Amino acid sequence: MKTSKHFLFFGLLLVASMAGMQGCKKDSDLQTPGEVDLQISNVVGAKPLALDGTTYSTPAGETFSVSTFEYYISNIKLTKSDGTVYAAPNTYFLVDQAKPATQHLAITGVPAGTYTGVSFIIGVDAATTQADPLALTGVLNPANSMYWTWNTGHIFLKMEGTVTSAGRPIVCHIGGYTDPYNAIVTATPSLTGKTLSVNGTHTSTISLSADVLKLFDGVSHITLSTFSNTMMPGAEAVQVAKNYGAGMFSVTQTQDN
Numbered sequence: 001m002k003t004s005k006h007f008l009f010f011g012l013l014l015v016a017s018m019a020g021m022q023g024c025k026k027d028s029d030l031q032t033p034g035e036v037d038l039q040i041s042n043v044v045g046a047k048p049l050a051l052d053g054t055t056y057s058t059p060a061g062e063t064f065s066v067s068t069f070e071y072y073i074s075n076i077k078l079t080k081s082d083g084t085v086y087a088a089p090n091t092y093f094l095v096d097q098a099k100p101a102t103q104h105l106a107i108t109g110v111p112a113g114t115y116t117g118v119s120f121i122i123g124v125d126a127a128t129t130q131a132d133p134l135a136l137t138g139v140l141n142p143a144n145s146m147y148w149t150w151n152t153g154h155i156f157l158k159m160e161g162t163v164t165s166a167g168r169p170i171v172c173h174i175g176g177y178t179d180p181y182n183a184i185v186t187a188t189p190s191l192t193g194k195t196l197s198v199n200g201t202h203t204s205t206i207s208l209s210a211d212v213l214k215l216f217d218g219v220s221h222i223t224l225s226t227f228s229n230t231m232m233p234g235a236e237a238v239q240v241a242k243n244y245g246a247g248m249f250s251v252t253q254t255q256d257n
Contacts, residue, residue, distance in 0.1 A: 038073075043210065062163065062225060070098075070146060114197055122185055122241075122244060186245065207255070
């Protein structure tokens, strides 16, 4: 009888000890940096973007199709509920509609905490895009065909297609980092009052929608049938950049997995 009681006592002691250890580990994980993923869906209005000749309509009734859609996202910052900002180091991503894997942006080592905001450059910051081209690697490498060899600097956003209602091609190669043709813009899509809990116990996700229509309908309206194709820094490139900087991205969901 005493032996049974001893076994029961030590068994309860072992369970309590293991629970304590798990509790300590859990508390530690809550203070450990975590991962935030940006999951991007490129769309045209309410429709998913396709590069197969699908025709889309602008609010003005013009129609167009898209054959290429690529852009850089860099210098990602996350704002905590206390107002402090975490600037994720070395965050340069090249999103390519033709490569679905590039629409998943993983940011590791994010300090634990509750976050209420996100911002990022659509393009590449001036200091980086002015670096020696031979020193640029990864997604920044000129070999990715997102770089002007004749005019030093990256193409921040590339959209190509056809204005089907006018029977003409449309080419938008947006870039430029010096005034008056500085096309570096920052997007600050609202989390609409939601918060993001970040720590070492899980991966947090911000789902974003990127609307191609906002290139031509935002701060200013652009008529596709009369739009001069842009393949260098200039006034029209800046106009398109201001449009997509102001409204191309919107948050559709936040999730603490």
